[in-house]
Amino acid sequence: MNRKSLSRHPLSFALATALVLGVSAPAFAQDTAGSTQAAPQAEKATNLDTVTVTGSRIGRDVFNSVSPVQVITREETTLAGFQSTAGVLQSTAITAGSAQINNAYGGYVTNGGPGANTVGLRGLGPTRTLILLNGRRVSPAGSRGSVGATDLNVLPNSIVDRVEVLKDGASSVYGSDAVAGVINIITKKKIDGVTFEARQTATDGGGGEQRSYAIVAGKTGATGHISGSYEYYNRDGLSLNDRDWTRCNTDYRRPATGGAWGSSDTIDPLTGQPKCYPITGTGSNGVTINTIGTQSLTGVAAAGARGTSFNRWRPNSAVTTGLVGFEGVGGGQTTNSNIRDTFDPRTLNRSLISGAETHTGYLQGGLDLGVLGDAEAYFELLGSRRESEQTGYRQLSLDYLRGSPLIPANLASSNFGGGVGVRAFIGYGNDKSSQKVDFFKGTAGLRGHVSSTWDYDFSLSHARSDADYTMESFLTDRLNKSLNVVADGAGGFRCVDTSDGCVAAPRLTSAVIGGQLPRAWTDYVFVPVTGNTLYTETTANISFSGPLFSLPHGDVRGAVGAEWRRAKIDDTPSIHSINNNLYNLTSSTPTRGTDTVKEVFGELEFPILSGVTAAEELTFNVSGRWTDYDSYGSDQTYKLGGLWTPVSWVSFRASYGTSYRAPALFEQFLGATSGFLSNQIDPCNNWGNDPGTPKARNCASEGLAPDFQSTQSVSVIQAGGAESGLKAETSKNFTAGIVLQPEFSSAVGDISLAVDYFNIEVSNGVSRAGGANILDLCYNSPDFRAGGGFCRLVDARNPLNGALTVRDSYVNLATDKVRGLDFTLRYTRDLGPGSLRATAQVTRFLEQSNKLFQDDELIDYNGMLNTPDMSGTLDVVYSWNKWKFRYGMEWVNAMQSYDYYELDAATSVYKFDVPSYFLHSLSTEYKGDTWSVTAGVRNLRNEEPPMISSGAYNRVGNAPLYSGYDYVGRTYFVNLTKSF
Template identity: 65%
Template sequence: MMIRKSLSRNPLSFALATAMVFAASAPVFAQDSSSTQTPEEAEKAKSTTTFDTVTVTGSRIAKDTFNSVSPVQVVTREETLLAGFNSTTAALQSTAVTAGSSQINNAYGGYVTDGGPGANTLGLRGLGPTRTLILMNGRRVSPAGARGAVGSTDLNVLPNAIVDRVEILKDGASSIYGSDAVAGVINIITKTKVDGLTFEAQHNATDGGGGDERRYSIVFGQTGERSHFSGSYEYYTRNDLSLRDRDWTRCATDMYRDIDVGDYWGSGDFIDPLTGKSKCYTIDAGGVTINTIGTNTRTGVAAPGTSGTRFNRWRPNSAVTTGLAGYEGVNTWSRDTFDDAMLNQSLISPAKTHTLYFQGGFDLNALGDAELYYEFLGNKRKSTQTGYRQLSLDYAVGNPLIPANLRDSVAGPATNLTNGQPMGVRAFIGFGNDQSKQNVDFLRFNAGLRGHLGSEWNYDFNVMHSRSDADYTFQSFLTSRLAQSLDVVSNGSGGFVCRDASNGCIAAPPLNSNTIGGNLPADWKNWVFVPVTGNTLYKETTFNFNVNGPLFDMPYGSAGGAFGLEYRKADINDTPSQYSIDQDLFNLTASAPTRGNDSVFEAYGELELPLLSGVTAAEELSVNLSGRYTDYKSYGSDETYKIGGLWTPVKWLSFRASYGTSYRAPALFEQFLGGTTGFLSAANDPCDTYGEASPTSMRYINCASQGFDPEFIQTSGVTVITQGGAETGLSAETSKAKTAGIVLQPDFGSFGDLSFAADYFDIKVENGVRDAGGAAILTNCYNSSAADFTAGNGVCRLISRNPDTNALTVTNGFINVATEHVRGLDFTLRYVRDIGPGEFRSTVQITHYIEQTDQLFPEDPKVDSVGMLRSPQNTGTLDLAYKWKNWQVRYGLDWIDKTDSYAYYEENNPGLFDPATSQYKLYTPNYFVQALSVQYDADKWSVTGGVRNLADKEPPTISQGVYNTVGNAPLYSGYDYFGRSYFMNVTYSF
């Protein structure tokens, strides 16, 4: 099987990265107070608590050691505070946690994403958020968000001020935690014992304006002899950061180069005759055609920067008196595509959240010294996004609203606005800004009973219920009202009224320069452009019972065990606006309701076997075994397991390894998503100008078999209907995960404590659940064998073609097609030493990806995206801190490796993407972001302040037309869109 590599490796850069690793990177242990404790520090930490054992994320067995079979990274609240993060969301989506994987964050407000606009999700290893399990205090946080594709935890619901630490298990753990723990587990752990009252306030202000963040919180609690209670309330707000607020987004250009000029990016752009510079916001750079009309082809006067005399696109110009009087002809490059209102669009969408959290317990002095405990999390999110809308208004041939000299124009067939008549003139109007908003209420409550079974065994019974209730509103033109308003008759006074005056119809404006320029009557706008609202309700209920304790004595210790039962039921009910259900939203996606439920029963067990301890060549040798039986109502049953081992031949050296399997049933939206209609351009029809392909290619042969002329030109867009896969045989996906690591902790005495860990990871998902995408389905079908194509086998069954118009419709259901394979290395080095009056601490973390392979269909070649744009091969973080008395100073550095997509695109498009000659810029250099902070921590109060993105580093730039971009920057969560920002945090305790 051919594997496509994204680019040739640079030996020098890899050598430098490797040198950085071995010069500075720590074993990651689960811990309470720092991200890389040594065993001595762990013992000291244990002495301050009443517990003899702890439960490390990645295992349900409480142990008296912090060394773990699986790699666990710990990020403490102190570290996130010093780093300047104003929310748990931002901390979790940082490079230190995600290792360079792209995440859905607040820069994706204008895109269709799972969870809807405003949601923030997290996926480890680039395998997506549905394969990463989010826990809080060891119990799952259910999905939240808006629209039909709700299937992952929305990080916005998490508290911040009461968080003690976050443990990140970067290893598959489905047999321990459930089927969605494919790529890893994030466990947010709160402070369990709080006495008193603490106020906290933090303000993050950007140097360039816009995007400021403020958070005000109160943490409270009381601990008595038999009970404890604690909680927090937080208010968080983020201001809008618009495209206008940053220099690098105010003028997005094509950023093409002219080889004859030299290696100068932008020299190949179209030069705007009005400015003499590269044209801002062309069609490829995010602009839309505005201030223009489309007609039949006719003779006229060319606009500045345009050549020729025959045009079908025109711009109003009252000075033109010949040809088409009042209009000048424009082409693809000279037509208007930029409106100043475009700069009002959200770069970072604003939001407000209220988060209330309670936890507590009461000792019953019965049922085995049982504690009755409870936990409540409530979150309210209000988020908005500002967009920009173009209105394509179609006037029928002969419509009295058209000027007399254009009434004979026949620009195309009838559309859904021309009431059955051929289209005469299309007006491309810059309508202006629109708003989307989401109100999401999330509630999560759990209560349980935990105690002792005898002297050594413990039990825990828990019931949890979660509910996400979201209203989502956006503005849309209504197709029916637009069409009704364009069907007019004279009112006898020189004006017009609707032929059908029902529903309060208001006649559309005549076609003139004001209308084309976007100066539209307010009453007509209010009638045809309305807010539409839908609602998404997601509910999940969980019952869990587990026991753990020693099983039997072995020569070198007691074998530990943990066993449990779990039942989960989830329901989704998304009801779009009736206008959406009726497919009445003009040029927007139409959606049917998404309704469905599923349940699962699971039984699991885990064993910890100490094979050797305190003997020659085996200070510790232990094996961890876990297994889970899973039975889904929808997909039947399967078993998963995991085997792990830890060997410490000498005190300063440990080896660890694990192998596990998973079985993930599709998320509810993957099963039951209501039919959602979208569109692709006509150029996506494989038979469009297929004569340019080789006559021996399957695309050519299959198109010819349908009777198309090789010069066939498709004039209709491709309709794509995306829907859930429950009715099309969608099955559960499986995966395998392997890890192997080494931990070094040499004793340097007075020279300080050094710890180093290197872990190899290998995760392969097979039979993966994915919506293939309309374009991929079309390409795969038309490249299939003639026999399969003719018979409609495989994905060809998802395609239909209208025999009268030749328009294509693709059913893009979720199917089991994908194979994903990710391999790499995690390095962590930590060094701690007393220097002068204080303590110096340095930590380096680097992730190196060896492979990120994706194969959509079995017959497709494997594509390795390592090193390509948005998939850096290496990422790293450096953290240097010095603490003395009440003071602490911290310097941080985030690194994202250079990326390059030339090789992949050149293989598929020979001659177009040779880096030496291509007009496209498809690479980014190494990207570094620095941070500096200082903290003073007194007895009852503390102040922390600093600067993020110290050098005000802008994101790198690429050419348009290949990747989604923000301005000219790749749409990628790893780059900082805020710029330099200042933060100040103040706490005061009573």
């Protein structure tokens, strides 16, 4: 297979957008006094009150904003069956098929740690999408050192009124991170009374059920208001054993001569069934268990093995010749390593979906002071606790040293190498990891009138995320102590060093090799280890807005302000991780750092024409921001936009601007984290095959022989890039669109169409070059180590064994570019005794490209696996009296990666394509005077994810690891509310 390496994370380039037609439904927005109200439906924009919508700080009286904004109400999400704000934000309706970090990533190393849920627009990643709550930033939360994005788990659910999504760069308005867009979660205001809510889901296959219970209460008086909510949410975990399609992942390939997919999969000689590889989830040559390693010895071949010489063995008491008690399963020249054991039923206990429990409280209020410009003092308090957990599976490679009394007589002469007599590959069993994340955000502010026309708003907020993260691990020092034993005189063994309550390792037996380990010993060597992550952010913001002067067709309005933010991260891993004492796991050091920013911003809107021939409205908007970070200095961003409505039924809008993303604290200050790459990536392996090249000269200069072969893994130390002068990412954003609202008779109904083109290019993207890339660039450099460059990231070789160490820090490297079209079509009309509303949204990407280095060519991933070029949603609602009936459909287009890997789809032995994927849902709602009930089903057809071959993509079962697919299956839901 001609396999190319993907130079970017699959989650960083699956593009998303489905911009709303804000003109085709009731417009929701936040008024300049901070209250929330539904703007009345109207045929003319001039019938709307002045409101402030996401994407601008200026109150406006136009029905269309300069930039397209998508609005999703809480009522719509309830009818669609979403159980949380996180579920809404990660849905196809908002992400348009882009891959997101969700609860299926519990077994992977992700920013924010296991259990975190994030969202990124346009496929540009969560750190390039800004999350707001009532127009104010929601700071990052999560566990481990790489905390850099908002964890959606901290957001309230039951008190949310609507979500506004701006899929346009807006750093000039909101500052850093608003590169791909802005998501603003807006809560209900001025609530009177008490509402109880209960939600429950059930799945066809069991597992993954969700339930939540909430209370929302408030009181509004003549001079003030207060309201809040408390909610409890619980999600059951879902294991690999809970679904048929995850119980046996295979290579899922076919012979070169053609045939059915899976027909060339290895058949397990012991079962006669296709070989399952659930430990690694990647396919053949999975991690072996129930096996020992020795030097090459003559023995009896296991079923399916060939030859007479082996270095991997499986216990078999029937073998009485050769290596007595063992049969050969690997190491011979003609023996396929797939003969080895890789399957243990306990591997199916691994988490497919993480279990979680959250408690969320939210309180808000305001009091009219009657002074300071008829000011209102307001506050918001948000607190949450998330407890999540994952189940994994561990293999234990246990090294019995030569001469150890724990080695039986028939293996006493074994010499595995490096002083090891026998290495036992043991299926240890399941392990647990868990996270407890406490999040708090408090805001206090004052808003009022500077004059009869100008308003002010001052706020001060502080956020804190405090997370404990726990995992189970073997401790290297305890394993070593337990293996250093002597006879205890009673037929057993004791540790030579008995400190710390050392328990002797078990004697090497078939039972031990099979995973039957003494409880006292495992309790001693396998222990929970805990780290802590503290992230804080403090923000002060003041802004002023109002009319500046009058033009013939309206007032020029403006907004100015300033903001100060300070963020701090303090991640302290377990002391065992710091001391490199986690057996066969990476080590990590603390991540600690702070950054402060000062900003000044301004915005102007010019009503050039209004109510004249060929210009029902012509408005221009300009905004700018000056930023000064302690970490890298100052920067400026700007945005220009315009809206032209030549006649009442058509509008044109366009904007161009720059945005930026300051490096996240973890990208600047990540503590050194160790990892390893295969010795096969050493550039000097067999350098004599490339005579006369810079690589050959460089390898020779280190005294390496032409046939040099590295026998040592390459150490890779990942770290933050503050010391190397890490700068901010910059981007250019262009959008242009047309909105059509033709007027038809009531017999035809109302039809609205919006089409928007977008083009975003990110430069100086913050990324790590990768250990393999750094080595390649260093050893192929004519200047080699004398010239600095990437060789400055490669330590001198170890003089004893020639081992390499690479330091892979965050640097400004990458370029990302996305282009595409958003289509939104909405149709409404009276039908029979009720009314019909249908909305279709489609995103068509024209380009989703990336390059890591400046001299590289852009690689377009558009349409490849996990990166759909098209996606869409359909929402049809019929309302009649107190009833609503809904049909919903979510669609992700077919994808393939044959072209990228230079394969012929007709003859390829690898299946690297998936068909279009559709999810259907049905629901109904009944609203009484003080109560309501909503019930329905999601994934009506119980659609399973499609399957691909192993070899290039992470998989779940044989399905791609991709958030656009439903892993849970058909789900029934019911939602009950009662108000008093």
